Amino acid sequence: MSTEDPRRRIPRTDQLLAHPRVQAAGEAMSERVVRDIVSAAQDRARRGDITPEQVLEEILAAVGERPAASLRPVLNATGVIVHTNLGRAPLSEAARRALADAAGYTDVEFDLATGARSRRGAGARAALLAACPEAEDALVVNNGAAALVLATTALAGTGEVVLSRGEMIEIGAGFRLPDLIASTGARLCEVGTTNRTHLGDYTDAFGDSTGCVLSIHTSNYRVIGFTSTVPICELAPACHQVGLPLVADLGSGLLEPESLLPGEPDARTALRDGADLVITSGDKLLGGPQAGILLGRREVIARLARHPLARAVRADKLALAAVEATLTGPVPPVLAALRTDADELRERTMRMAERLDAPVVEHDGRVGGGGGAEVPLPGWAISLDEQLAAPLRTGDPSVVGTVRDGACLLDLRCVPEEEDDALVAAVLAARKRTARIDPAADTERAVAPGTEEDAR
Numbered sequence: 001m002s003t004e005d006p007r008r009r010i011p012r013t014d015q016l017l018a019h020p021r022v023q024a025a026g027e028a029m030s031e032r033v034v035r036d037i038v039s040a041a042q043d044r045a046r047r048g049d050i051t052p053e054q055v056l057e058e059i060l061a062a063v064g065e066r067p068a069a070s071l072r073p074v075l076n077a078t079g080v081i082v083h084t085n086l087g088r089a090p091l092s093e094a095a096r097r098a099l100a101d102a103a104g105y106t107d108v109e110f111d112l113a114t115g116a117r118s119r120r121g122a123g124a125r126a127a128l129l130a131a132c133p134e135a136e137d138a139l140v141v142n143n144g145a146a147a148l149v150l151a152t153t154a155l156a157g158t159g160e161v162v163l164s165r166g167e168m169i170e171i172g173a174g175f176r177l178p179d180l181i182a183s184t185g186a187r188l189c190e191v192g193t194t195n196r197t198h199l200g201d202y203t204d205a206f207g208d209s210t211g212c213v214l215s216i217h218t219s220n221y222r223v224i225g226f227t228s229t230v231p232i233c234e235l236a237p238a239c240h241q242v243g244l245p246l247v248a249d250l251g252s253g254l255l256e257p258e259s260l261l262p263g264e265p266d267a268r269t270a271l272r273d274g275a276d277l278v279i280t281s282g283d284k285l286l287g288g289p290q291a292g293i294l295l296g297r298r299e300v301i302a303r304l305a306r307h308p309l310a311r312a313v314r315a316d317k318l319a320l321a322a323v324e325a326t327l328t329g330p331v332p333p334v335l336a337a338l339r340t341d342a343d344e345l346r347e348r349t350m351r352m353a354e355r356l357d358a359p360v361v362e363h364d365g366r367v368g369g370g371g372g373a374e375v376p377l378p379g380w381a382i383s384l385d386e387q388l389a390a391p392l393r394t395g396d397p398s399v400v401g402t403v404r405d406g407a408c409l410l411d412l413r414c415v416p417e418e419e420d421d422a423l424v425a426a427v428l429a430a431r432k433r434t435a436r437i438d439p440a441a442d443t444e445r446a447v448a449p450g451t452e453e454d455a456r
């Protein structure tokens, strides 16, 4: 026998699992995850990638670094407020606290005074009705798409949903609202043309098999030029004359008019104009968690709530808690970012640029994610070397800017002000990393991919 097989020195699984620091890791991660980490390190030693002596070291490094979930917090320096790739609306402090409070056992469907079962999410409903007094009732479901599916399924069944050809929209990542509606078994009855639809187009289509009329806000594009659409205030009386419910999918989540976004419809106005049911998302301009919010007439909401599908799309207790807290708490971050004072933003950007010895350039922010299409939000950005984009993204904290014309632009509109020091530190660290990795930085530039919000 020549030399001993080094693989015999690989520590045994039970020994590794018994190590105090591996045991301690068990408080933050499941036994299966810990076991997987242990066996991965053993496998690497068996393959000769590491020595048997390095096995424990590697396991300790892995259990020490590993956060409970893989989603990492990001500083959004893109200037896009509702950035779908970055999780849409950041929650307010009030909503974050409410989420944590609701995370354990909670009275989501229980009346603590009487000890009897109660209506699920009564607090979120009450907050919605207080914020939107035009609604007689409210229902919260999983997201805007689920709200649309529930509404068309409950109101049209296998009948027809009347919809203008100008409103057949794709909301992003390939999801098309007409396909979504058709998937429920309802039949789409398209009326009008891409650019012009008149009231007569709708009324001509009304028949025995019509289940409901749908008006969808074209949230992510504009048709301009020779156009005509039928406003809710004209469509509603025509629908009601023949007893058809009018559903308005507004998308953006505004409950009342926002002066900075004059083209954006809001729930209160739509209901006042006669819509029987309004659909909005919770995590767009409402500034809350992912949710689909249905507001409208009592009988219509009751029909939806009674439908078996309502159970499949219902909101979870965390979303209900966060919706309520978003509505009853102070102005949520999304609206604060939208209403940022341009002069203050400029001052703040200049101060940071000075610390970084970098120029400031004009940079328009955007609403993003299903709202304010084409509305620029004038602002500024710090212009850094393009090659910093990648190390900024992978640094700690992770910073996502916009790569444009050979520069990495950092827009502070959506960065909480208390993170300014962390952002400066992240840029300095990224500069250090690029200097180490690429000493010839000035001649050979690494091209970093930009960040463009792709989906709504």
Ligand SMILES: *Cc1c(COP(=O)(O)O)cnc(C)c1O
Pocket (backbone or CB within 6 Å): 143, 144, 145, 146, 148, 171, 216, 217, 218, 219, 220, 249, 250, 251, 252, 280, 281, 282, 291, 292, 369, 370, 371, 456
């Ligand atoms: C965003 C949007 C939806 C989808 O809402 P989600 O909450 O993303 O499911 C539906 N309709 C319109 C008009 C939208 O803008």
